[in-house]
Amino acid sequence: MNCIVVVDRNWAIGHEGGLLFSLPTDMKRFRSLTMDGTVILGRKTLDTFPGGKPLPKRRNIVISRNSEFQREGVEVVATPQAALELAAGTEDDKLWVIGGGSVYTALLSRCKRVYLTKVDNAAPEADTFFPNLDKLPGWEVERVSEDVEENGCTYRFVDYVNTKL
Numbered sequence: 001m002n003c004i005v006v007v008d009r010n011w012a013i014g015h016e017g018g019l020l021f022s023l024p025t026d027m028k029r030f031r032s033l034t035m036d037g038t039v040i041l042g043r044k045t046l047d048t049f050p051g052g053k054p055l056p057k058r059r060n061i062v063i064s065r066n067s068e069f070q071r072e073g074v075e076v077v078a079t080p081q082a083a084l085e086l087a088a089g090t091e092d093d094k095l096w097v098i099g100g101g102s103v104y105t106a107l108l109s110r111c112k113r114v115y116l117t118k119v120d121n122a123a124p125e126a127d128t129f130f131p132n133l134d135k136l137p138g139w140e141v142e143r144v145s146e147d148v149e150e151n152g153c154t155y156r157f158v159d160y161v162n163t164k165l
């Protein structure tokens with residue numbers, strides 16, 4: 001299982017339920033990496049998608065404590081562990097943790113790789129963060145891309161590997 005996330009220079013990922021940056025090249029990469037795979041996400045992140053609809057052409061497993069929650073095209077589970085159980089049998093590199101903050105925190109240690117998009121800018125405001133992998137034991141940088149300049153942001157793709165798995 002892998003994780004995919006965009007962080008700013010302070011490892012912030014969101015503010016008031018939304019993303020911090022609009023990065024078209026990053027979005028294309030996200031789409032291409034996750035396409036035809038299975039994504040695991042929190043109910044709040046699902047609500048940030050257009051119309052609250054699941055990501056097309058992917059199996060969407062949504063975590064919610066609300067036992068009445070349901071939405072078309074989505075499989076709902078009550079815990080992160082239940083998401084893993086439901087996804088058991090999925091090819092490892094086709095299973096993606098896509099956020100938000102609480103789901104990343106819950107499942108990070110179970111991920112082999114984090115496909116991190118590191119933005120040099122600092123978002124003016126943020127309320128949701130990703131763990132700082134440079135300070136977390138067991139995480140090593142495997143690959144760093146060239147810089148991308150877009151919408152006033154400079155960023156790059158940094159792949160981290162979990163040496164404990």
Ligand SMILES: NC(=O)c1ccc[n+]([C@@H]2O[C@H](COP(=O)([O-])OP(=O)(O)OC[C@H]3O[C@@H](n4cnc5c(N)ncnc54)[C@H](OP(=O)(O)O)[C@@H]3O)[C@@H](O)[C@H]2O)c1
Pocket residue numbers: 004005006007012013014015016017018019020041042043044045046048063064065066069078079080098099100101102103104106128
């Ligand atoms: N930068 C990025 O790459 C990126 C990616 C994704 C999201 N984000 C941002 O992250 C923010 C959302 O993150 P978030 O942490 O607030 O919300 P979230 O993780 O997307 O969703 C939280 C919800 O998931 C359910 N949940 C979480 N942990 C659970 C557990 N252990 N057991 C059962 N249910 C659980 C609960 O749903 P119920 O309330 O229904 O019970 C909870 O309210 C937004 O700002 C979003 O834009 C950023």
